[in-house]
Amino acid sequence: MIYMDNAATTRMSERAFEAMRPFFMEQYANAAGTYSFANASKEAVETARGQIARVIGAKPAEIFFTCGGTESDNWALKGVAQAYAAKGKHIIISAIEHHAILHSAQALEKQGWDVTVMPVDETGMVSAEAIDAAIRPDTVLVSIMAANNEIGTVEPLAAIGEVCKKHGVLFHTDAVQAFAHIPLNVDEMHIDLLSASGHKFHGPKGVGFLYVRKGVKLTPFMDGGAQEKKRRAGTTNVAGIVGMGAAAEEAAANMEETMAKVSAIRDHMIARIEKEIPYCRLNGHRTERLPGNVNFCFRFIEGEGMLMLLDAHGICASSGSACTSGSLDPSHVLLAIGLPHEIAHGSLRMTLSEATTMEEADKAVDALLEIIPRLRSMSPLYEDFVRQQA
């Protein structure tokens, strides 16, 4: 099998898995326990908090554990909105945010908040200048993702953070795809809140965190016990947090090397596809791009068929076509970068990891060389196109 869906989830790192292991059968204490048996759990959670904080230049006390990226995103938007409602009811997001942000913003809209959705350019880039112009006296929060999950575009966080700081507006970033993959620093980028998810960087599923800058108010999302300084109730997921901490530390330690290695394979795939497959389009920014993201639209064909034929070759990938989105519309990200529906239906995303080899990359491109002409030979759109060319 060739796994090229690392933006969906990753294989757990051996080191993270081993770090978690004792916290199931041996050190199973509730971290809130007062007995000494709970000490190892408590310490392990605090160690993980430190491991994660270091990756983004935060203080450990500013890291709050959640059950994943979706919870972190929901909490950041809804928690800030409620805590700052007296200041104003306007928030700014981008058109290419993950559904966890888009739908949270829509939920706020129903409750009377005003939401401005920033457009993106054809590479998926949000403009910091446009955000500068969109901020109003009643704006409380700007939420722009660090890097897009579909097309891999890395947003100008430092410039956006600068604008937010200038206006005294809070800045949240959904860094689910970026954390532990590319350098992020909450102080240099003026980030007030940051969401991430363990399983996107070789940690376990079901655990994530929200970075909340000291002094930022946030109403709790989960009501209950006094965990996480009364800000996030629920029994501490010790094993998950430990695994996430270990994975974050490992990824951060190898980040430079991983970025160089993975982006070289990415660029090789992009170059081969552009050279060897006609009527394709690279989606996303050519250079401001996640190291592991390859995303193309192939004209005249539909994404699901590509995925099924790739699967027959043992290759796991994903698509933004309607058939894979569960609705009649293709991905909102592909539409936001200006693609017409019929082009967006033919999208293919292959996301790499440090485990991806050059040989696997070549095998995947070789498979496409067979699959795409095959699907085009069945396509009435291609038939018409060829007829028009003749």
Added chain:
Amino acid sequence: MYTEKVMDHFMHPRNVGEIENASGVGTVGNAKCGDIMRIYLDIDENQVVRDAKFKTFGCGAAIATSSMATELIIGKTVQDALKVTNKAVMEALDGLPPVKVHCSLLAEQAVNAALWDYAKKNNLTIEGLKPPVNDVDELDEEEEE
């Protein structure tokens, strides 16, 4: 998610292609929604479907239903071909996931549209034949050029 039959007809589609000087051609669906089916029919003087070919832009289920629909109508009279419903196509494929049922409807509509084209070209009235729905106008115009 797909039955073995659907996978078989997707991986090894029957009757892909075009028919030159076809007796009837029907194209339905639209690219915006991600499904377009075109069916070519070769119909003999006894009104029997001698051959059928298809071209489909769409998901795995769309390709499999087109393939199965052509299989089901070859050898049938136009009257019987008209009776091949989306339900018959689905049954022949051992079922489709609920979100893909529209693919089988599209296959039925494509056959209907091709038969309509045949009837129109030959000034025939085929009992039960209705004007095509879900037609792709711009593609039809191109075919007439």
